[in-house]
Amino acid sequence: MEGLVDLHCHYIPAIDDGVRTHDEGVALCQALKRFGYATVTATPHIRSAMFPNNRADLEQRFERFSEQARESSDMPELLLGAEHFCDDAFWELWNRGEALPYSGGKAALIELPVDQLPLRLGDRCFRMQVRGVRPVLAHPERYAPLFGSTAPIERLLEMGVLPLLDVMALAGKYGRKPQQAAERMLEEDAYYAACSDCHRPADVEVVAEAVERLVELVGDEQALLLLRDHPRAILRGEVDR
Numbered sequence: 106m107e108g109l110v111d112l113h114c115h116y117i118p119a120i121d122d123g124v125r126t127h128d129e130g131v132a133l134c135q136a137l138k139r140f141g142y143a144t145v146t147a148t149p150h151i152r153s154a155m156f157p158n159n160r161a162d163l164e165q166r167f168e169r170f171s172e173q174a175r176e177s178s179d180m181p182e183l184l185l186g187a188e189h190f191c192d193d194a195f196w197e198l199w200n201r202g203e204a205l206p207y208s209g210g211k212a213a214l215i216e217l218p219v220d221q222l223p224l225r226l227g228d229r230c231f232r233m234q235v236r237g238v239r240p241v242l243a244h245p246e247r248y249a250p251l252f253g254s255t256a257p258i259e260r261l262l263e264m265g266v267l268p269l270l271d272v273m274a275l276a277g278k279y280g281r282k283p284q285q286a287a288e289r290m291l292e293e294d295a296y297y298a299a300c301s302d303c304h305r306p307a308d309v310e311v312v313a314e315a316v317e318r319l320v321e322l323v324g325d326e327q328a329l330l331l332l333r334d335h336p337r338a339i340l341r342g343e344v345d346r
């Protein structure tokens with residue numbers, strides 16, 4: 106596969122639970138490039154108590170990483186976004202204009218608590234859309250309320266929220282229930298795109314195994330839509346859903 110676009114990856118060093126050093130970040134990006142990724146988006150966590158990162162800081166750290174990484178060969182194109190944890194602190198950040206949508210500003214990555222869907226999520230996603238920013242929902246297969254059925258997020262999907270499969274779920278990286286939920290949501294055609302969510306260079310081997318499984322499940326053509334065409338459409342604001 107070639108020309109893939111990753112919308113979720115943790116390669117900026119020592120900023121969250123991703124890579125620890127610059128060299129590790131470069132090694133992760135290079136491994137993704139070798140696998141077939143032309144573009145890899147850094148999505149560091151913004152999560153009030155755990156990873157209190159802010160927009161200005163992340164932009165600066167991204168610039169620093171990208172500049173140094175230019176000295177390394179065989180790097181993919183690097184873009185920036187953030188993985189926003191959807192608690193009240195995030196919505197305050199959003200209202201102040203301090204959230205960090207994907208490069209180009211057409212969409213933003215959000216993640217939810219694993220045990221329950223937040224109150225008022227639908228209204229808030231609607232407000233993001235009104236401002237022209239598409240909410241991209243990180244790893245829905247990992248949320249307990251969705252293990253048995255996609256129904257709890259049906260309204261969000263109708264409204265245009267875009268579920269982003271973390272492919273490593275298909276290799277069993279997060280356990281049996283997320284794996285089964287991912288397989289079911291693929292069968293339902295619920296996902297709009299798929300990402301790596303790599304935190305370490307070694308994760309790329311798992312991604313390779315998972316993409317093989319993805320192709321077995323949905324075929325080459327659909328896999329390329331999920332891994333290449335739709336992520337690109339999200340960045341360009343050309344989503345057809």
Ligand SMILES: [Fe+2]
Nearest residue numbers: 113114188302
């Ligand atoms: Fe992540």
